[in-house]
Amino acid sequence: MADKKPEPATKNPKKANLLDHHSIKHILDETVSEIVSSRGYVEDVRxxxxxxxxxxxxxxxxxxxxxxxxxxxxxxxxxxxxxxxxxxxxxxxxxxxxxxxKNAILFTYPPAGSFTSTGLEVSSKLPRFSDIYTLTIASADPKSISANPPVELTKSVTKWFTKDGVLVEGIFWKDVEALVDEYSKEPKKRK
The missing domain is CATH 1.20.58 (Methane Monooxygenase Hydroxylase; Chain G, domain 1)
Known part of the structure; x- marks a missing residue:
């Protein structure tokens, strides 16, 4: 995956009502779907x-x-x-x-040209009255031999939103892309 697609220009910034955790979670989940799709994963809608x-x-x-x-x-x-x-x-x-x-926001097929035979299951949590957003990337088929262990990102949403409720997409994109890269890396072989 050497070809990384550039981050989208924020001509129309994504804005959330900071008093409504559903609004915040919806914008974050929607953006996660865009990021994962931009990395070559095609959504599995079955x-x-x-x-x-x-x-x-x-x-x-x-x-x-x-x-x-x-x-x-x-x-x-x-x-x-x-x-x-x-x-x-x-x-x-x-x-x-x-x-x-469960909490899944996206199921994907494996990327084209990949050696893995399983796609991703991307799930998120944002508990009510909490600012802690947890994003988990796991294998869509955890019993598969090519499934990597799940990876998780837990951060406060205050790191990604301005005080006006505008999503700072550059920071969020980097965090989510780092998580996708962490999941995609080859596990170290034990000797």
């Missing part, structure tokens, strides 16, 4: 597509229950089956979110 499909099925079930041509006493069994299906598919959706997605 899990998102599965979630969208399950959400669509849930909506269709709800619409069938709402607009079924018979009125209540006659459609009781149909409504019960719709409710059961709604609960099952919603539970499946929550299970996927809880077990696979």
């Amino acid at each position: 899990l998102s597509n599965v979630r969208l499909l399950l959400g669509t099925v849930i909506i269709v079930i709800a619409l069938f229950a709402q607009f079924y041509k018979k009125k209540f006493p006659e459609n009781r069994d149909f409504l019960i089956s719709c409710i059961v299906l709604y609960i099952v598919f919603n539970g499946l959706l929550q299970l996927i979110i809880y077990t696979k997605e």
Whole structure:
């Protein structure tokens, strides 16, 4: 990865409401996705597509229950089956979110021309009432033989934002790129 893409010019600076941790986390997560994508990693949207499909099925079930041509006493069994299906598919959706997605903001494929067979799972945390942002880069398939150990960056968001809430992208880019480089480096062989 000798070709590093230049940092984006901040013509339209990213600004967050410093009193809203969701706003801060959203801007940081969005920027992390841009940085990782600029390093040659392509986003893997398969899990998102599965979630969208399950959400669509849930909506269709709800619409069938709402607009079924018979009125209540006659459609009781149909409504019960719709409710059961709604609960099952919603539970499946929550299970996927809880077990696979967790705090992940981005899943990627391995970069083109790479020797590794696994992409990245990028996740972040910014607890409520805290200024400590934790960014973790791990293998999308931790059981793979080519998976590197996860790396983590923990810093106060005050290091990346001005007092007006503008993201200082240059500093943030350097921190995130250093973390990606740390993950990508070859582990030292033991003798």
